[in-house]
Ligand SMILES: Cc1cc2nc3c(=O)[nH]c(=O)nc-3n(C[C@H](O)[C@H](O)[C@H](O)COP(=O)(O)OP(=O)(O)OC[C@H]3O[C@@H](n4cnc5c(N)ncnc54)[C@H](O)[C@@H]3O)c2cc1C
């Protein structure tokens with residue numbers, strides 16, 4: 029079936045099987061491999077992308093379900109001139125990553141969280157990241173990065 | 186993991202969806218948020234030949250107050266229910282529980298209708314709807330019927346809905362001054378309850394429902410009767426394991442689940458002002 033999704037501002041139209049998962053549409057059909065597959069069972073959040081601005085786990089969404097929607101992946105976060113998004117910059121400045129495998133999903137989850145709650149408390153952030161696992165950092169600096177991004181974005185994401 | 190091959194339809198109307206279900210019977214599966222069905226399909230525990238996507242039937246996505254009830258459309262996502270002003274004001278237990286399901290990503294996709302029809306005894310929202318004395322509105326080829334939530338959950342992952350029917354609306358009595366509490370024990374933040382309890386207290390009586398202590402979500406009738414007869418929280422909570430039939434798994438033995446039922450019901454009753 030034909031699926032058309034606006035990915036990071038560009039219409040991506042591809043013939044795929046109905047059973048194609050959104051994460052495979054992004055990685056295989058659109059060649060956007062920044063979105064990782066970790067658990068493949070809706071647990072780890074590595075595959076988190078935004079559909080119409082809301083965080084979702086793309087290993088548990090059919091590409092067909094996102095037909096006609098707008099999807100943002102980690103590749104769509106920096107501006108075209110290469111300047112990092114404030115959430116990405118905060119990860120860099122706060123040392124919010126080690127191996128980096130969870131990072132694309134973390135960045136997307138935090139971006140969605142800040143859209144819903146521009147000035148989250150530390151507790152709000154910890155709850156807001158319940159769907160994202162990190163095996164390296166112990167989360168502390170990820171939470172710091174989310175707080176820093178919220179400050180930098182002036183509480184208005 | 187990739188699901189088996191299936192055909193995908195996204196009808197534009199409720200009538201269109203019902204016609205597809207009538208034609209394909211139990212070969213077809215309704216797809217709402219997909220956060221229970223797709224994991225099963227990826228594991229090939231479910232292999233529908235036709236998937237009928239109803240998530241964009243926006244006519245079924247609403248929370249509104251009508252004739253003393255809070256009415257929630259079946260495709261309303263957990264996030265939208267949790268943040269609905271109407272639900273927070275007039276059905277605060279339901280709104281709170283919707284905000285406790287899984288994690289934000291799950292709540293952005295999962296729907297109230299899907300959570301009820303999936304019929305998992307470990308799910309949170311069925312217990313909230315049960316405690317609140319909710320009613321489900323189901324539509325099929327011969328029109329609409331309503332079912333008391335107490336009759337909806339038939340057995341393990343089995344609910345009283347035919348393959349050619351759709352759940353369209355969930356109603357709970359509106360109760361702005363409700364005193365309520367929700368207790369859920371999990372090992373990890375995003376997990377399903379090992380055991381959970383939902384309590385609502387209103388002029389018309391008390392509702393106490395239990396999560397994951399039987400093949401279906403249960404009303405704790407013995408606790409409710411004891412409270413009606415004047416028992417306090419401690420005394421009534423001792424009866425919380427009556428009528429349960431807990432399973433054993435890597436999280437808990439049946440004895441531990443019965444113990445948790447008593448402890449969590451006592452905590453919930455105390456929080457609800459008993
Ligand atoms: C990682 C993770 C964590 C979770 N944690 C929790 C938790 O803590 N607590 C909890 O309660 N749940 C939890 N869930 C389950 C989640 O709430 C699901 O979203 C919900 O159970 C199913 O809703 P859905 O809209 O996704 O349904 P779907 O997966 O689309 O459908 C589920 C079933 O219902 C049927 N169906 C759906 N809508 C209708 C309808 N309108 N009429 C007739 N049939 C219909 C489908 O055919 C299917 O059989 C979790 C899920 C995941 C993936």
Ligand code: FES
Nearest residue numbers: 066067068073087
């Ligand atoms: S890969 Fe999707 S949640 Fe882990």
Ligand code: FES
Nearest residue numbers: 126128162163164
């Ligand atoms: S940085 Fe390695 S998993 Fe998070």
